[in-house]
């Protein structure tokens with residue numbers, strides 16, 4: 178039976194560290210703050226934004242929410258980003274994705290000042306991740322790295338397979354594991370022999386968006402299995418990209434859904450907000 182890596186437990190430890198750091202910064206007159214923009218009425222996005230607010234409250238980070246209507250224009254959204262870019266009391270800016278279809282997502286991400294880009298989606302921050310020299314970390318992959326550290330899972334020389342090549346999870350995940358000297362393979366929808374590639378992995382990270390995509394026959398005995406997927410089923414329950422019940426019997430470590438990677442993403446966001454506040458107040462790099 179696999180050891181369950183509890184995102185709740187690890188994220189609490191990270192958030193506690195962040196809270197301590199925030200308290201220290203406040204003593205120096207610095208109050209980290211995060212502005213979250215939500216456009217439209219996507220129910221899942223509303224839940225995420227609410228969870229981010231709760232985490233800010235826990236850490237002592239000032240949170241500002243900008244809830245914009247579905248009909249918001251590109252110009253209005255860009256104006257808000259510009260205003261927040263220029264507001265010295267705002268350290269981090271996050272625009273909750275996905276945006277309604279009529280809006281240009283990449284243009285908005287590109288407009289956020291790199292120093293305030295707590296999601297690390299701006300091309301400048303993406304470039305830093307490629308080089309391996311970064312201050313702002315991509316939240317989900319970085320949260321997963323935190324889980325590896327917490328559990329003492331060593332990646333050096335390991336065969337790691339990431340399933341999914343999105344800009345927000347798959348690609349940066351591969352880069353962070355590469356930096357730890359893993360041998361990394363990225364699989365995606367065009368990959369041939371995916372099953373064989375995954376079956377040779379010491380560590381599998383599934384970020385596909387298909388419920389129970391990774392089955393027990395695909396993983397090798399003792400593999401570390403990280404499930405990024407958040408899929409809402411017809412009964413309203415959440416399901417990951419991994420067949421948890423079956424893989425749990427074969428893996429050495431596994432993350433549950435919910436309560437796995439999700440809380441880590443938010444904890445890293447808190448960390449990034451503090452990093453942004455420190456950079457803007459010349460306390461860090």
Ligand code: NAD
Pocket residue numbers: 317340341342343344345346347364365366367368371384385386387405406407408438439440442
């Ligand atoms: P995405 O839709 O942008 O990318 C999915 C990737 O899966 C693509 O690269 C695609 O090539 C690959 N893929 C699709 N079908 C495939 C197949 N049959 N075989 C192999 N690869 C295939 O998704 P994303 O934004 O990276 O998100 C992936 C999942 O992770 C979603 O369920 C999403 O909700 C979840 N997610 C969770 C968190 C978190 O904090 N836990 C954060 C971000 C995303």
